[in-house]
Amino acid sequence: MKKKFSHLINWILLIGSTFLVCTFLGIILWDIFSKGAPALSWDFITQYPTNGMTKGGILPAMVGTVLLTFITTLFAVPFGVSCAVYLNEYAKPSLLTNIIRASIRNLAGIPSIIYGLFGLALFVQGLHFGTSVLSAGLTLGLLSLPYIITTTEEALKRIPNSMREATLALGATQFETIKDVILPKALPGILTGVILTLSRAAGETAPILFTGVAFYINGVTTSVNQEFMALPYHLYMLSTQHSAIETVRPLAYATAVVLIILVFMLNTVAFIIRFKYRTQD
């Protein structure tokens, strides 16, 4: 009897914990979607904000986030993939390789706000890019780098060595092997990692705070030297800094919905690629 009782307690503990974790996600999604969906409309994502942000849409913030993520990709993907190729295809165990790996692990653990400070010191002030979408995109690129390197390296590791040996035996140089055989074969894995990293980058706020994000700009950002609006920062400002905070609450909810849908869409794409790729093998 006593034993049965303690078994029951254990079941409750384990299933209860799991249930609670799922409930957290449920509450988050339910609250945001139920209150954000009514304010959501086609106009909301295609119009400019009006009346001191109390009406209208979030077009500039959408454009800003897309442009920002684009710059992040252009910078971080070639850089990160090159680094992973070096580590997996060329590097032999050596002091240099160990230091590179240790650096990457440490970079992954640095709080995002410190990347923001580094972006401010390096891009905004040091290289005179000013507070701009370029500075912010590069800062987010640095933040994304360790994740892109790690996931790319994992994708490269999954390519069997026999493929490398076969290509090299046919007389290809190592670069040709990488360019024509290894990278195409690893592409789905690399893409999955890149998309997941970008979905994180698109939702980040702290690194762009000092490097170029603005609460309001006139029109949309069209050049990399301009400041920009971004969805996560827009949500932050609407929910904490706006002078008519209760009036704009529905807009804040709707912005949160758009942001979460954007992030989930990217995650779904990554999930589909990963699923197809796994079943192929």
Add this chain to the structure above:
Amino acid sequence: MNANKRAITDWIFKQGFKTAGVVTIALLGGIFFMLLYNSISFFIKRSPLDFFTGSNWDPETNYSILPLIVSTAFVAIGSMVIAVPLGILTAAYISEFAPKKLQIILKPIIEMLAAIPSVAIGFLGIVLLGPVISVLFGIQNGLNALNGSILLSVMALPTIITISEDAINAVPKSHREASLALGANKWETLFKVTIPAAVPGLIAAVMLGLGRALGETMTVLMATGNAAAIPKNFLDSVRTITATIAIEMGEVPYQTTHYFALFAIASILFLITLVINLLGEYFANRLRKFHQ
């Protein structure tokens, strides 16, 4: 293309890839140098003793990190008190008991939780959790350390669950079989054999979750009230290191004492997260060695 040209292309790209690798060292070095240089600039102007022992952070009079460190510790430890038992028990359920079909549903749920941007979680701290806390405890403002702790625990949970699950899965099947063969039931096996064998990995999970909680900015900035005083309990408003940087960096003039002071507290945050992450890595390696 002749052979010579191909060899040159090969060489150029090899050097290019290598450069990308070396630049990551330069990046870490650059961040370290930036923090060090600006912190030294601060400590030339203000005494380290006041910085570490003073009791208030007030740009008018004194830059003391103490209230910020206590605040950061409050929310980070609070979040771990919630997330660690919850995370480990969930991981144990998913890896040891959940049917395959349920596992397939649970894993994407954990991934979705991890994917939600921190600013959206902070937003819920303001609009949902804050009012709930203020009603429950009969206080006027629900933006406090408790609010931040709960939100950070939600954010740290996916990290803790995923790594704990790996740690529990890494325990060899023979351990469990031996325990069951000796007559232990599945609970005794779980709590006395499997989980103890996974402890190094579980510590690694907690350390990485803690690292994430310590470095999180937007959630605490939005949900903890940001009063820069030493908190006495979890219903006090707190202001973490990250939130202080986020609030003040946008407004300070370049290279003033205040500017340098923000880099000084960033350096302390950097050191704290570095130690936590290194500890996590150490325990993760121990688990790997233990099972080899």
